[in-house]
Amino acid sequence: MRLSFAERKFSLSALSLGLGLVVTLSTSTAMAADGCTFTSTNTWATGYCAELRVTNATGSNLQGWTATFQSAPGMTVTSLWNGSWTVEGSLNKVTSQDWNGAVLAGGVATFGFCGTHSGTVIPPVSCTLSGSSGGNTPPPNPPADTQAPSVVTGLSVLAKAPRSVDLAWQPSTDNVGVTGYEVFLSNVSTPVATLTGTSASVTGLTPGTAYTFTVKARDAAGNRSAASSPLTVTTPSPKKLVGYFIRWGVYGRAFYPKTLDTNGTAAKLTHLNYAFGNVVNGKCGILPSPLGDSWADYQMDFDAAKSVDGVADLWSQPLKGNFNQLRKLKAKYPNLKVLISLGGWTWSGGISDAVSTPEKRQAFVQSCIDLYIRGNIPGLPAGAAAGVFDGIDIDWEFPVSGGLVPGRPEDTVNYTAALAEFRRQLDAVRPGLQLSIATPSAPGNYSKIELGRVHAYLDHLNVMTYDMHGAWDSKANFHSALYNQTANPDKARRDSTQEAVQGHLAAGVPASKLVVGVPFYGRGWQGTQAGPAGDGLYQSTWGAAWGNSDDVTTGATGLFDYFYIRNVLESTGVKRRHPEAQVPYIYNPSTGLWLSYDDPVSMGVKGDYILNNNLGGAMIWELSGDDPQGSLLTALKSKLNP
Structure with a gap:
């Protein structure tokens, strides 16, 4: 989990460092009150350092002085130098030191100090100086701090x-006192963070990039330590968040591509899989129902x-x-990869x-690339659909084992x-085109694929x-348990x-290529004992409950959207x-409804599992099942790509 440093996050927004990073350093002077001059010597998102000059208006020379000032609302003092400091609420009292107590009329x-602010650095609202009357001896120069x-x-x-x-x-x-620290990137002379504490969060970095940091300490006299030993850190690449968009959602659900924009989904995803493309007579094709949905x-x-862009079709x-x-959605979110998914349960x-x-x-x-990548749809001008898809996802359910249609032994090598x-053909068209597959979770099915x-x-x-369990089972059980x-x-x-993940890893799939499926729906049974x-749990049922889902690809009962x-x-x-399973379930003793599903808490647990x-990353079937607040997707993203 990424930690929060509320007082140490910096808005790096003023001075470009040529590395995608910027830093704010500023100095400003303002009258704090009669006879007082407040100069902010350094400011950042939540903190500041300043100097306060208080005029001796007593009419007498002072031998030892006391300055009192009232902090403005939202301002605090956390450290002070060139004086002894006490604080009661917003009232600060500073007394002179041995070497600076003499002040002529x-x-x-x-004296100087550092502190925090709540958005704006504001001078003190009152300021006074008092002390004991003394002779005409001018104050000595403070000892040099080198x-x-x-x-x-x-x-x-x-x-x-x-x-x-x-960090x-x-x-x-320090012999007098450390007043702050500066964080540097290698080969950059300007600090990327300036602060008084011993931790910092440096933002504005690039994913998958190595950065080398050093830190220097400074004191009130401006002396700076030598740089610390360097620390090189590589920022992680973003985890993949793959969501399936069902084409039939535009009907009863009124779930449109624009919905992905207005509910914030498109901004969170890295990949969007469009479900599904059909395979007819050995070719990719878009045909009238029941073989497709060209409409x-x-x-x-x-x-x-x-x-998506508020412009109606002509x-x-x-x-x-x-x-x-x-x-249009891709134009608004250029980092979003859109893939056509071929097959699915019905069309494999x-x-x-x-x-x-x-x-x-x-x-x-060749037919799939011509249709979906080059965008050549029969009956439309050549290339009419070019630029819609960035690659192809294959959801074959299942090689050898079969699904609605039996498989054959040679499916494995084929x-x-x-x-x-x-x-080969995708790379020949354009480097960077994506290719992914959906793999089953049951060992008897994924073992038929040469995963290695x-x-x-x-x-x-x-x-x-x-x-993993559903309408075909006579007993209630978890359909997406994290652990057995x-x-x-x-x-x-x-x-x-x-166990499915471990099976894929054992077969030779690199961990970084495994994207874990999570459901935005539950499966339920009725009449459960x-x-x-x-x-x-684990008890006999009358069969699958009649769910609310309109999943026309399967016609299955027992499906409930989140x-x-x-x-x-x-x-x-x-x-x-x-x-143990780390997922929730619901049981209604009056109706016998038993339901297995995921909620934001279990999504967070699965996000931690992916990270650890x-x-x-994570793959979602399917996006229209989330609530209007996007609770499930938000829980995933907050873990995987905060």
Whole structure:
């Protein structure tokens, strides 16, 4: 988890350092009150250092003085030099030291201090000087301070994120007193942070970049220590946040590409997978229902209110529908990668034959690239859909094992060869085009894929670590548990996220390429027996409950979107969180409804699991299931890409 340093985060916004970093250093002078001059010598986001000059208006020479000043609202003093300091609330009292107690009539007493502010540095609201009358002896010059503070030691990293690094170090010592520290980047003479404490958060960094830091201590006389030993820190690359957008969401759900903009989803994602593209007669194709939905893809008119940029479609424009809106979404979020996802549960049946021979593989891949990457849609001008997709995601359910359509033994090697062909043709079109696959969570299914070989052709693998239990089971069980459970009657099925991840790692997939699937929906059963624990877990049911989901790709019952679970079901049943599975569940004893799902807490736990195991990120099926506040996605992003 990234730490928060409320008093030590700096707005680096004034002076460019040529490295994507900037720093604010300022000096300003203002009258604090009659006879007092306040000069801020350094300011930053929440702190400042200043000098206060107080005129002796008593009419007498002073031998020993006391200055009293009232801090303005929102201002505090944390350290002071050239005087002995006490504070009561906002009232500060400073008495002279041995060497600076003599002040002639009309002369000034001077001291400096550092503190915090709440947004604006404001001079003291009152200021007085008093003391004992003395002779005409002028004040002696203060002893010269030429000794620099000791070198900073113990420079270390407290936390790091893609665009920031939190540092800490041991305090320095000085013969008079250390007044602050400066943080430097190598080869840059201006500090990137100036502060009084011994920790700092440096922001504005670039992900995946090595930075070398040093720290110097300073005192009131301006002496600076030598630089600390350098510390090199590499900022992590952002974790991938992959979300599936369902094309049919534009109908009953009114979930449009613009929704991804207005609800903040597009700004949080790194990848958006459009579900799904069909494979017909060995080729990628967009055909009328039931083989496709050309209306939603590129023919549907979007009025101004539903359009990403607020501009309505014209009847005469060649490309409309979701494809045109996705292109507008990418223009607004240029870092968002949009991929076409091929197959899915319903449309995977044609893939086995399409990749069965070298000639078929070459033609199949070429058809997919021509349609989705080059944007050549039959019946439209050439290249009408160019620029919509940045790559291809293949969701084959499942090689060899089959799904709605039986597989065949040779699917294993043919799939590897097909992915190699996809990689070859994509690279020939343009370097940087993405290629990913969705892999199953069950060992009996992912073992049919040559994971140790295919990852070389892929940017990442989306592990479908959900639907581990569902309508096909007669007993209530977790459909997306993070860890297996001691009492799980199906424990031998290895039905947990952690076991699926470990299986992929054991097969040779690099951790950085594994993207963990998380569901924005739950699965429920009806008529569930209470069981010994009285909560229905692992108990017999009447079958899958009738959920609220309109998932037309499967027609499955028992599916409940998270927004419905949160708004309706959490208040009508008893919610518990399993200490081993690390996910919540709901049981309603009056109806027998038992429901397995994820909430923001479990999303955060899974985010920690991804970070702690150096995995590639998280994949979401599917985005329209979140609540209007985006609670699930926000919980993930706050962990993975804060």
